[in-house]
Amino acid sequence: MSLKDTSENANCRAMSDVLNRIGDKWSVMVVGMLSGGTLRFNELKRQINGVSQRMLTLTLRNLERDGLVTRTIYPEIPPRVEYGLTDLGKTLGEPINALWDWSAANHEAIIAARLAYDARHKETEAPPARKYAGAA
Amino acid sequence: MSLKDTSENANCRAMSDVLNRIGDKWSVMVVGMLSGGTLRFNELKRQINGVSQRMLTLTLRNLERDGLVTRTIYPEIPPRVEYGLTDLGKTLGEPINALWDWSAANHEAIIAARLAYDARHKETEAPPARKYAGAA
DNA sequence: CTGTATCCTGTGAGATACTG
């Protein structure tokens, strides 16, 4: 199925749906982390630099709900919870990896393109504090 | 390069950066549309169902800035502007397609997982308004 | 340790109106 099918809402919605998960950087991080094996909550939190407890919890819940991540509670004291990828989660790892590779391969090109673009438009574009053209 | 490298900030940032573009559904749509050939502004607007003029403009600007999309102005009356993919944009199409395929293939599984999850948690837990912004 | 509830802020994004 090609990308051209916006009118075909079924696929379009599927993609949007998945994109909402993929596009979330924390989800991607979590899937990446867990691809190396199961981890506990705080292990994840430590390894994923910059994630807040709240976001990690929400991310994990969403991933779990979508059937991508498993959550195993060990009713001990202190409590222990381990997260891992489901089979579905593992298959998702592949397209994500493709994207990761693409990013690594082309990030520089993008940066360069941005610089070029900005340079190109610095001449054309006017300063930010310009409201009306009243007097000047 | 594996996904495991959050500590390795270079790749991590590259990924985040790219993800910010990929994660945006309009960007994905535009790239998808343009993969079939160049289109004019309003052609895009019509074909991408639900996009506002504003968002389409912003999306196109970002894609152009990132070197993924070309913008060609024909100084006619009425004005005509055509958008197309750059080579870089085309290469991006491939991982995106992989994701698209994954979505198509696994969307049902995800839907099912969600239903299962919701059912599983309706018994255990019974909070109707799960979002904090709900009742206020 | 593993979460949930709350507050607060910035930003994303639609609607609308105007310009060239």
Add this chain to the structure above:
DNA sequence: CAGTATCTCACAGGATACAG
């Protein structure tokens, strides 16, 4: 037709405090 500017609202997400 193509695009910019502005207003507005909702929501994502960080910080924090509390609970099991």
